[in-house]
Amino acid sequence: MPNLARTTRPLERVPNPGMLAEVAAGLAAPQKELSPKYFYDQRGSELFEAITRLPEYYPTRTERALLATGLAELYVPIDVSATFLSQTASQLRREYPGLAVEPAIADISVELNLPRRMPRPALFAFLGGTIGNFYPPAAIRLLARVRAAMGPGDRFLMGVDLRKDIARIEAAYNDSQGVTAEFNRNMLLVLNHELGADFDPRAFEHRAFYDTVTHRIEMHLVSSRTQVVEIPGLGPVPFAAGESIRTEISTKYDRASVSALFDAAGLRIEAWPIDPATPFGLVVGAPE
Numbered sequence: 221m222p223n224l225a226r227t228t229r230p231l232e233r234v235p236n237p238g239m240l241a242e243v244a245a246g247l248a249a250p251q252k253e254l255s256p257k258y259f260y261d262q263r264g265s266e267l268f269e270a271i272t273r274l275p276e277y278y279p280t281r282t283e284r285a286l287l288a289t290g291l292a293e294l295y296v297p298i299d300v301s302a303t304f305l306s307q308t309a310s311q312l313r314r315e316y317p318g319l320a321v322e323p324a325i326a327d328i329s330v331e332l333n334l335p336r337r338m339p340r341p342a343l344f345a346f347l348g349g350t351i352g353n354f355y356p357p358a359a360i361r362l363l364a365r366v367r368a369a370m371g372p373g374d375r376f377l378m379g380v381d382l383r384k385d386i387a388r389i390e391a392a393y394n395d396s397q398g399v400t401a402e403f404n405r406n407m408l409l410v411l412n413h414e415l416g417a418d419f420d421p422r423a424f425e426h427r428a429f430y431d432t433v434t435h436r437i438e439m440h441l442v443s444s445r446t447q448v449v450e451i452p453g454l455g456p457v458p459f460a461a462g463e464s465i466r467t468e469i470s471t472k473y474d475r476a477s478v479s480a481l482f483d484a485a486g487l488r489i490e491a492w493p494i495d496p497a498t499p500f501g502l503v504v505g506a507p508e
């Protein structure tokens with residue numbers, strides 16, 4: 221775990237004044253919980269990129285194979301990590317010199333932050349299966365925000381991880397190289413850096429398991445001993461040995477569950493170009 225000792229880094233994420241309040245509420249809950257958006261500082265984004273290349277992590281590879289390539293006039297990549305976003309934008313401008321790339325920094329759980337004027341019709345894309353990282357009410361709010369930004373001719377392309385063999389799903393979140401474990405623990409470094417907390421990431425173990433009732437992976441950080449963590453402005457946060465923080469859910473869908481989400485957000489499924497044997501799918505949505 222070469223990077224776990226690093227505790228100081230330049231501030232890279234969108235400044236988030238509500239972070240302390242959100243962290244305080246999450247750590248006061250009976251099941252301690254932190255939002256997965258706190259994975260994604262520069263290092264967390266790099267670790268996620270590494271995850272997408274792991275042999276066990278099928279979603280990105282499958283999604284890429286499903287996508288037909290086509291160039292648009294204007295690409296607006298949206299990300300919560302400013303440094304990572306600007307690097308991605310520079311790389312895209314180099315690779316596609318004719319494409320206008322206008323990055324938008326945003327916490328999509330709160331806003332989309334789109335440019336005021338965009339060429340239409342536009343294709344809104346939410347790839348990677350990230351919708352699965354939102355609890356249903358938040359997923360519906362996010363999709364409704366996309367729907368509100370769409371014109372009648374616009375379309376919405378979403379990647380969804382599908383329900384399948386549990387062992388295959390669990391392997392994707394427990395990779396043999398330990399990259400996902402480092403990604404998970406990186407959240408504690410983000411809290412140390414941004415809130416001045418004194419988490420010792422080595423005192424927390426990565427755990428990821430599939431819940432068959434909710435159809436989702438849950439990622440946790442499990443305290444390996446009794447300990448107290450100090451978070452300035454919040455005070456001491458006690459952990460019992462074996463007590464966990466839930467850091468992420470990753471829900472797996474089928475057509476009916478996507479349809480229910482879309483319906484609640486004012487969207488309809490226009491195309492479901494998914495081979496039943498594919499472990500990961502793409503869905504095309506249109507305004508209802």
Ligand code: AVI
Binds near residue numbers: 349393400468469470
């Ligand atoms: C970003 N998101 C779709 C990933 C997922 O699979 O839920 C995040 C991730 N967590 C662990 N591995 C990948």
